[in-house]
Amino acid sequence: MTTTQTGLGTYLERILKRHGRDSGRLVQILRDVQAEFGRVSAEAMAILAERLSLPIGDVESTRDFYSFLTSEPTGTYRILFSDNITDRMLGNQAIFDHMARRLGVSRGVVSADGLASLDYTSCTGMCDQGPAILVNGMAITSMTLRRADQICELVRSRVPVAEWPNEFFRVDHNIRRADMLLGTDFTPGSALRAAVAMGREAYLAEVKRSNIRGRGGAGFTTGVKWEAARNARGDARYVVCNADEGEPGTFKDRVLMQFYPERVFEGMALAAYVVGAKLGLVYLRGEYLYLKAPLEEKLSELRAARLLGDSILGVDGFDFDIEIHMGAGAYICGEETALIESLEGKPGRPRIRPPFPVSFGYRGQPTVVNNVETLCKATEIALHGGAWYEGFGTKQSTGTKILSVSGDVERPGIYEYPFGVRISQVLDDAGAKNPKAVQISGAAGQCLTTREFGRRIAFEDVPTAGAFMVFADHRDMFEVARNFAHFFQHESCGFCTPCRVGTRIQAGIMDKIAAGHGTQYEMNELQHLREVMRTASHCGLGQTAGGAIADTIAKFREDYEKRLARKDFEPAFDLDAALARAREITGRDDADSRMLSDA
Amino acid sequence: MNEYDKFSLDGRPIYFERGQSILEAALAAGVYIPNLCHHPEFKPHGSCKLCTVKVNGRFGSACTIKAMPGQEVASDTPELNGNRRVLLQMLFVEGNHFCPGCEKSGNCKLQALAYDIEMLTPHYRHFYPVREIDATHPDVLLDFNRCIMCELCVRASRDVDGKSVFALAGRGTASHVVVNSPSGKLGDTDFALTDKAASVCPVGAILSKRVGFAVPIGERQYDVDPISAQASARQAEEA
Numbered sequence: 001m002t003t004t005q006t007g008l009g010t011y012l013e014r015i016l017k018r019h020g021r022d023s024g025r026l027v028q029i030l031r032d033v034q035a036e037f038g039r040v041s042a043e044a045m046a047i048l049a050e051r052l053s054l055p056i057g058d059v060e061s062t063r064d065f066y067s068f069l070t071s072e073p074t075g076t077y078r079i080l081f082s083d084n085i086t087d088r089m090l091g092n093q094a095i096f097d098h099m100a101r102r103l104g105v106s107r108g109v110v111s112a113d114g115l116a117s118l119d120y121t122s123c124t125g126m127c128d129q130g131p132a133i134l135v136n137g138m139a140i141t142s143m144t145l146r147r148a149d150q151i152c153e154l155v156r157s158r159v160p161v162a163e164w165p166n167e168f169f170r171v172d173h174n175i176r177r178a179d180m181l182l183g184t185d186f187t188p189g190s191a192l193r194a195a196v197a198m199g200r201e202a203y204l205a206e207v208k209r210s211n212i213r214g215r216g217g218a219g220f221t222t223g224v225k226w227e228a229a230r231n232a233r234g235d236a237r238y239v240v241c242n243a244d245e246g247e248p249g250t251f252k253d254r255v256l257m258q259f260y261p262e263r264v265f266e267g268m269a270l271a272a273y274v275v276g277a278k279l280g281l282v283y284l285r286g287e288y289l290y291l292k293a294p295l296e297e298k299l300s301e302l303r304a305a306r307l308l309g310d311s312i313l314g315v316d317g318f319d320f321d322i323e324i325h326m327g328a329g330a331y332i333c334g335e336e337t338a339l340i341e342s343l344e345g346k347p348g349r350p351r352i353r354p355p356f357p358v359s360f361g362y363r364g365q366p367t368v369v370n371n372v373e374t375l376c377k378a379t380e381i382a383l384h385g386g387a388w389y390e391g392f393g394t395k396q397s398t399g400t401k402i403l404s405v406s407g408d409v410e411r412p413g414i415y416e417y418p419f420g421v422r423i424s425q426v427l428d429d430a431g432a433k434n435p436k437a438v439q440i441s442g443a444a445g446q447c448l449t450t451r452e453f454g455r456r457i458a459f460e461d462v463p464t465a466g467a468f469m470v471f472a473d474h475r476d477m478f479e480v481a482r483n484f485a486h487f488f489q490h491e492s493c494g495f496c497t498p499c500r501v502g503t504r505i506q507a508g509i510m511d512k513i514a515a516g517h518g519t520q521y522e523m524n525e526l527q528h529l530r531e532v533m534r535t536a537s538h539c540g541l542g543q544t545a546g547g548a549i550a551d552t553i554a555k556f557r558e559d560y561e562k563r564l565a566r567k568d569f570e571p572a573f574d575l576d577a578a579l580a581r582a583r584e585i586t587g588r589d590d591a592d593s594r595m596l597s598d599a
Numbered sequence: 600m601n602e603y604d605k606f607s608l609d610g611r612p613i614y615f616e617r618g619q620s621i622l623e624a625a626l627a628a629g630v631y632i633p634n635l636c637h638h639p640e641f642k643p644h645g646s647c648k649l650c651t652v653k654v655n656g657r658f659g660s661a662c663t664i665k666a667m668p669g670q671e672v673a674s675d676t677p678e679l680n681g682n683r684r685v686l687l688q689m690l691f692v693e694g695n696h697f698c699p700g701c702e703k704s705g706n707c708k709l710q711a712l713a714y715d716i717e718m719l720t721p722h723y724r725h726f727y728p729v730r731e732i733d734a735t736h737p738d739v740l741l742d743f744n745r746c747i748m749c750e751l752c753v754r755a756s757r758d759v760d761g762k763s764v765f766a767l768a769g770r771g772t773a774s775h776v777v778v779n780s781p782s783g784k785l786g787d788t789d790f791a792l793t794d795k796a797a798s799v800c801p802v803g804a805i806l807s808k809r810v811g812f813a814v815p816i817g818e819r820q821y822d823v824d825p826i827s828a829q830a831s832a833r834q835a836e837e838a
Contacts (some may be wrong), residue, residue: 044779056778057766064768330770347770352645352663493749494767494774496646501689504772527650532685535658536648572724 004345023052026345039073066348067329069195075110075117077155082132084123086249086406086481088244092131093434102152124287127406128174140168162186173255175414179400182416188262191379204274209386211398216371217465228358230275232366237277239268240369244285246331247442249467253372253401261298272320280322331491336369349495350539393419399457405430409473409547424453434473441482442467444544477556481549482510487546502533517570606670629775629825629834637662655661691721703803711826735786746804756796757781758806764790780787
């Protein structure tokens, strides 16, 4: 970009105006700056800081926290490959290498002409139709070498992404099993009408009666959360929809946001009705940028139908509207207090809890944060009542649960079951081929083996936020765990010592084992590290970051042991490799310039 | 303080005032719980995790958990001290800490805790990060090699000095303290040696210029008494 300082100021002014010069919208502002200029430069930061009356360090702090915001220019075409283990199993690395060759770029380096940059990114939530990539933030699914060639051609001909073939951007719902939520037609407004007919108290009583628990993973009782937010003291109340679906292997919220948005928005309005919120915020992960425009259109329709806005359904004082906030590439923002920090324009570092968001949330006010799926389920309770709802699932886990099934199955996609379904049933329905393991609830979840396939999906047995990644018997579970270890290192927010440093040490040890330098010593180190991270970390990320490794060591030890050196210890430091630079400088490569291996 | 407001710390009764955290109450009672990011004048931060204790069997930070009557708190146990040793080792390998040449040696809380908890080696592979030194300010030297991300300077400058000279930027191990000026240099801020933020650093990342080893090594704060003994000494003085 050759924009001069004043030109830059004019452009930034336009962006600032769009966001009402609200420093609380800093993440949104920086996203727009990044989209416009391909980076957030030091000059841009200085201007933004001045005009938003923020210390420049605070702007820098936010910019540097999010993966999609950069200080240096990215390529005009910024291509990011989703790097979940499921993408790897579908061959993303070969396609990446192919594309890098064709475009003449290396990983993380912008091509000399500034045209393209290529890198990996954390799971983009397209595990059932991978390998997936993002081009300038837009999702492209089902990558093949052929498609990679087509994209290289489009890049070289400088065709704007908006003019690329539509089929590249096709995202299927892949709904394979629909139950009470996915299989039932919904008339917008019907749930709200039912709730309003009952009245606030009666509807809340139904929600509590249903015993519905949060679908984001923690399983907190929704009715209790709503009641607490309603009862908390505050000047304003907020309803936040957590659509920051970042857990590797999860993609059901993407399907709900794309194909069932009326349910989601109406669920938010129901929560608002109960707690008395005027504003709802959807925190949509940055990877789902392609959903933003259609969702905003949907919001306009709902406003036109008087299902959002002032005096909804003619109820005096029932004023509620919804804004969509975009994430910018940070898994940790799925944690509700980190999400709120991000909504406030700050880096997504989890807060100290208590206080919980129900009493001290968005802008310090009582805030309900619910998962996308939970909000959808709230509409069912309005329509059919708590007793009816309670009739599905198990006693402690009522209703149905949507699973995102991916990996080694014939039919990857979305499966809705009443809670209590056995793992084996899901495997059969999805057409799993010789499964040896299932990773439940993502990288942060647990790894189950064939012996455990009789267990049930339920809060009281195998709890899950929805991810269900299947690994056939030829898969190497060490590589699965190593992929997760790098994911956690990349996504640790850096706030607390055990997670910030521990995830990096952990990934380093996994790499050492992968390189064939690991011994029994490293196996013990991993387990010790896991205990420190689990017991001392500030939030769930660090507490669970060693779980997949501990599980796979316990259950698939052979996948580790086949790599271990038969020694008590091998140093990580390789003296011969360290001499490589000296050899290069001196132009030597004779025997005396090498460390002889003692083998 | 009333008779019922007490909890048990490693079997000893600790009386507390309502609103105090477990850490505050313990320190006030002269019982030391290791800590680095805590400072009595600032709100609890809870990031270093050195003060991790077990409260009624559950792990948590003593600095952020409110003291409650009847709590059973375990702190000085082989398990918890073992974990603290690991946390200290993590901090040592994450930065570049060369104690023998550091002006803070002997007054450094990180070093003092490492001695006290008997951290004999860094254990993990050093990261050897490339971090900058900022000597642009006339009176103060910033050496980020020693920074442990406790954010005490960030908090002091924002909450006490009203200057917001520092901020924590980046993510994960790329986290780093930045200076709030367009150049990113301390010399271009209104930072002063008299600022609270100039004196809160528990390690040697923020140092006063032209002061070098005025007190010889061996006679410094933690050379004389271990850090764990200072809470009880302070309490004895006050009593």
